Amino acid sequence: MQGCCTDFFYEFELEVEHIKKTNANPITQAKLALEYIEIKLKELFLWLEKFIFNSKEDEIHFFKELKFKITSKYIFFNRILDIESNSPSNSKKLKIRHYEKALNNCFQFSKQDKEFYKYYRSGSSHNDHFYFVRNSEKQTPNLDISLINFDKKLCTSHDVKVANIIANDILEIYLEEKIEEINNSCNSNHHNVKSNLNWTGSKIEMVELIYGLHNLKMFNGGNTDIKEIANHFSKTFNIVLDDSIYRSFQDIKNRKTIKTKFLHSLSENFNNKIIEEEQN
Structure with a gap:
């Protein structure tokens, strides 16, 4: 199972990185990435409909460790497209507030399903057979599936949740870098004077x-x-x-x-x- 997927995900990562490196504009970057990801998602779903895993362990590994590599990028670039399309065009101060609001939404995400968030973050595996096996009896009805169609043949009850967690992680880094970039441009004309005062607290x-x-x-x-x-x-x-x-x-x-x-x-x-x- 792992062998047939390795090339697919490797080539996918390379192409996404190429799109990011060759397109500086975040909106253009997101649009091109989404077009490509949609094609690869269709390929992946067609493969999943026919493929039979050799064991439950293989199936768990795929839905817990591999599938999010593509679905998280789809969620991430959709969010980037939304954030950047609605970003203020002129005011640096308003831009920072816009990014900080989006960043705060990221922080709120971890509170939506604390039980599973803690389970995944802690590296637990005792409930993997419920969360990452298709047609499991334990399904989660309130999934955020606005971006990815939910189909029992293509998804488990929680692999989309993992994709959202990973997308959220990437988005946090992106937003923090954007805020830092704006602040650095604001301070670029100021001279740095070394202070003799050192903070000795935490x-x-x-x-x-x-x-x-x-x-x-x-x-x-x-x-x-x-x-x-x-x-x-x-x-x-x-x-x-x-x-x-x-x-x-x-x-x-x-x-x-x-x-x-x-x-x-x-x-x-x-x-x-x-x-x-x-x-x-």
């Missing part, structure tokens, strides 16, 4: 502080995007935040007890300092 503590200040609209009356603030903090305090700021914010939101541990500690310690000095 990255997530700085992220907590940045989001706290941003939420209170402490910079430019709230008209500065979070990434720009993070870039300035990175340069001023010699700490590499890069794109981890978005993931760190998700970690902060997912805390079980006190969400803003650093800000809480900051406030508590400062109040204690004031009380201590007043008593002396």
Whole structure:
């Protein structure tokens, strides 16, 4: 089974990379990629209708480890086409907000089916015979199948979910790079001055502080995007935040007890300092 698929997926990946490298415009790139992927999907589905797997293990391997290589790209480029077609044309600030909104939608995706998301991310396999075997009794009715036709001969209950997870991962990277690209162009005319101040706390503590200040609209009356603030903090305090700021914010939101541990500690310690000095 693996032998007959290896060449198909290898050639597919090469052609998609070629399309990406030879077309700089993201809309053109997405359209050409989708045209090609649709052709390859039809080929794959025709093959699947006739092919008989040698074992359940082979079938699980195909639907869990291989099929998403093409279906995730189809989902990804459809989303790119939608995002870029609706992107503001002139304002860099509006573009960043547009990409940040799309990025936030990516982060919300992991909350839609927490049980399976955790199962897949953790590398679990004990339910593979339910999730990745066709005509399984355990079907999931609320699949996101707007882009790919659901057919019991061609899909399992969860292989489309895997494709969505992978597409989401690729989309996050794409959006973070677009935001970084715009911010770099905004800062290209500024001279970098090496600061002697070094942040000695953790990255997530700085992220907590940045989001706290941003939420209170402490910079430019709230008209500065979070990434720009993070870039300035990175340069001023010699700490590499890069794109981890978005993931760190998700970690902060997912805390079980006190969400803003650093800000809480900051406030508590400062109040204690004031009380201590007043008593002396």
